[in-house]
Amino acid sequence: xxxxxxxxxxxxxxxxxxxxxxxxxxxxxxxxxxxxxxxxxxxxxxxxxxxxxxxxxxxxxxxxxxxxxxxxxxxxxxxxxxxxxxxxxx
Amino acid sequence: xxxxxxxxxxxxxxxxxxxxxxxxxxxxxxxxxxxxxxxxxxxxxxxxxxxxxxxxxxxxxxxxxxxxxxxxxxxxxxxxxxxxxxxxxxxxxxxxxxxxxxxxxxxxxxxxxxxxxxxxxxxxxxxxxxxxxxxxxxxxxxxxxxxxxxxxxxxxxxxxxxxxxxxxxxxxxxxxxxxxxxxxxxxxxxxxxxxxxxxxxxxxxxxxxxxxxxxxxxxxxxxxxxxxxxxxxxxxxxxxxxxxxxxxxxxxxxxxxxxxxxxxxxxxxxxxxxxxxxxxxxxxxxxxxxxxxxxxxxxxxxxxxxxxxxxxxxxxxxxxxxxxxxxxxxxxxxxxxxxxxxxxxxxxxxxxxxxxxxxxxxxxxxxxxxxxxxxxxxxxxxxxxxxxxxxxxxxxxxxxxxxxxxxxxxxxxxxxxxxxxxxxxxxxxxxxxxxxxxxxxxxxxxxxxxxxxxxxxxxxxxxxxxxxxxxxxxxxxxxxxxxxxxxxxxxxxxxxxxxxxxxxxxxxxxxxxxxxxxxxxxxxxxxxxxxxxxxxxxxxxxxxxxxxxxxxxxxxxxxxxxxxxxxxxxx
Numbered sequence: 291x292x293x294x295x296x297x298x299x300x301x302x303x304x305x306x307x308x309x310x311x312x313x314x315x316x317x318x319x320x321x322x323x324x325x326x327x328x329x330x331x332x333x334x335x336x337x338x339x340x341x342x343x344x345x346x347x348x349x350x351x352x353x354x355x356x357x358x359x360x361x362x363x364x365x366x367x368x369x370x371x372x373x374x375x376x377x378x379x380x
Numbered sequence: 381x382x383x384x385x386x387x388x389x390x391x392x393x394x395x396x397x398x399x400x401x402x403x404x405x406x407x408x409x410x411x412x413x414x415x416x417x418x419x420x421x422x423x424x425x426x427x428x429x430x431x432x433x434x435x436x437x438x439x440x441x442x443x444x445x446x447x448x449x450x451x452x453x454x455x456x457x458x459x460x461x462x463x464x465x466x467x468x469x470x471x472x473x474x475x476x477x478x479x480x481x482x483x484x485x486x487x488x489x490x491x492x493x494x495x496x497x498x499x500x501x502x503x504x505x506x507x508x509x510x511x512x513x514x515x516x517x518x519x520x521x522x523x524x525x526x527x528x529x530x531x532x533x534x535x536x537x538x539x540x541x542x543x544x545x546x547x548x549x550x551x552x553x554x555x556x557x558x559x560x561x562x563x564x565x566x567x568x569x570x571x572x573x574x575x576x577x578x579x580x581x582x583x584x585x586x587x588x589x590x591x592x593x594x595x596x597x598x599x600x601x602x603x604x605x606x607x608x609x610x611x612x613x614x615x616x617x618x619x620x621x622x623x624x625x626x627x628x629x630x631x632x633x634x635x636x637x638x639x640x641x642x643x644x645x646x647x648x649x650x651x652x653x654x655x656x657x658x659x660x661x662x663x664x665x666x667x668x669x670x671x672x673x674x675x676x677x678x679x680x681x682x683x684x685x686x687x688x689x690x691x692x693x694x695x696x697x698x699x700x701x702x703x704x705x706x707x708x709x710x711x712x713x714x715x716x717x718x719x720x721x722x723x724x725x726x727x728x729x730x731x732x733x734x735x736x737x738x739x740x741x742x743x744x745x746x747x748x749x750x751x752x753x754x755x756x757x758x759x760x761x762x763x764x765x766x767x768x769x770x771x772x773x774x775x776x777x778x779x780x781x782x783x784x785x786x787x788x789x790x791x792x793x794x795x796x797x798x799x800x801x802x803x804x805x806x807x808x809x810x811x812x813x814x815x816x817x818x819x820x821x822x823x824x825x826x827x828x829x830x831x832x833x834x835x836x837x838x839x840x841x842x843x844x845x846x847x848x849x850x851x852x853x854x855x856x857x858x859x860x861x862x863x864x865x866x867x868x869x870x871x872x873x874x875x876x877x878x879x880x881x882x883x884x885x886x887x888x889x890x891x892x893x894x895x896x897x898x899x900x901x902x903x904x905x906x907x908x909x910x911x912x913x914x915x916x917x918x919x920x921x922x923x924x925x926x927x928x929x930x931x932x933x934x935x936x937x938x939x940x941x942x943x944x945x946x947x948x949x950x951x
Binding site: 302305306307309310313314334336337338339340342343345 | 461464465468469472473474475500503504511514518688689
């Protein structure tokens, strides 16, 4: 199990364009990927509705987890996305 | 013969609210998609039912992606992002699992889809105001998927590959945000009045429109119609000859109008600046093309519609600067955010349930509860005006008394804005205009709301169109009081409501003491031509006659009798 704690730098939080890009990246993995607020219930990172429902905002921290071949690379990509104030593309 | 209906039955009548003629096939905006009945069960083949449900969701997703690609093609990146996010929702794996589970329990596909969306709807709605707009997106996807499964028409504005006449019960700003202006040749609505959203949008686009038109929603999809937005008629299955004759008449009037150029003035040279109403930089080209001397009403809330969060200060500044730059020698009157009532903004929800939103927290009333939003907008305006040669004037909507006017003037001064003003649209403000004139530099009369409030007649209700008439003598009295108070204080008093775009009423307003007129850009040439054919004295006599009349109709008739130049313009 690989895990990262990431502070959301996207200005609009994990909503709108950043959320869509986040889900699109996660959906490419053939293993489970989850995202949670620290101490909260993890949700499916491939589900836009579940990710939006987290309501994770700018400056908040989220925990992303994945397990499988390529999990580290995937988490790298997701972390890089969340670190962009205004992400342009995946 | 049964297929030969009487000629009268082939013509529908409504209120013409945007002139011009348009002919094309009808596309009807469908009503709400029905909720599949609770407890609906499928026939037993769960596998086939699941496949049908997933196919419907996939088809909705594919359709949304195709629309996203078209939005991207025309440079609408916000639209593209919203539509792509909606496609992701339609393909959501959690949603698909929930639908499959409900179908496994025996629930029919349409009901299963409806219920599965319901679960997420509650999740998002419970997550706070930030997600309010996403709930509407989710409902739209649900309705599209359910419509496919039930075999009923898709909700919302229809897609079409050829230009069409858009027919609807009424149109909301959210419906029209995705409209391709090049594809709509006319609007026809069952409800709405001269100042409804449809009417204003149509005039801004220069597209003919007929509202309050009974029977229009029963015209079969694809039927060819001829819409005359001046006469207020919709002819069903017109002959080619009829279409040609209608177009020729419009062209003849256009020829007269081309001869009317230059700044607005009466025949005897009394200057009346003619300005344009705009909703953003996209409307500037039409304003300039129609000879606007500046902008008399910049409706900034149109920059904020369909946004979960306000545009950033930099984005606002850019949108304001673009309009200021278009009129380097003119003035630009910007109205601060006018949210509430028929123009709700997702990030500025009303503080509670409002049974009567037109009388609720809207305009300046709402902004006082969100001082950060007001300060950010005023700051962006001040920065946009710095270094511009255009004269920036900023006014607040929905101002009621002198205390509110003073508050707004102070907020403007704090932001470095030199020319604060107020809209006069509440009768109390018109009646006590002399008190407000002491606080601000100018007035702009919003005749749409002033009429709505003076006559207690909701602008959204087509059945009250006869009371939403700015020719009502009581409305003319209020305009006269405000204009006189402004003149006594040495302040200008413009009109920026739709009344200013009616050539006959424009002359009357000038006669009442109004000092400038602002309107949808396509109305400018006709108003310019009407003013140029009458002296200020003629305008004053027409205004006196209108105020002496006892009804709106008599006011209109007695004023027209004293404005002979209107007939030369075919009015």
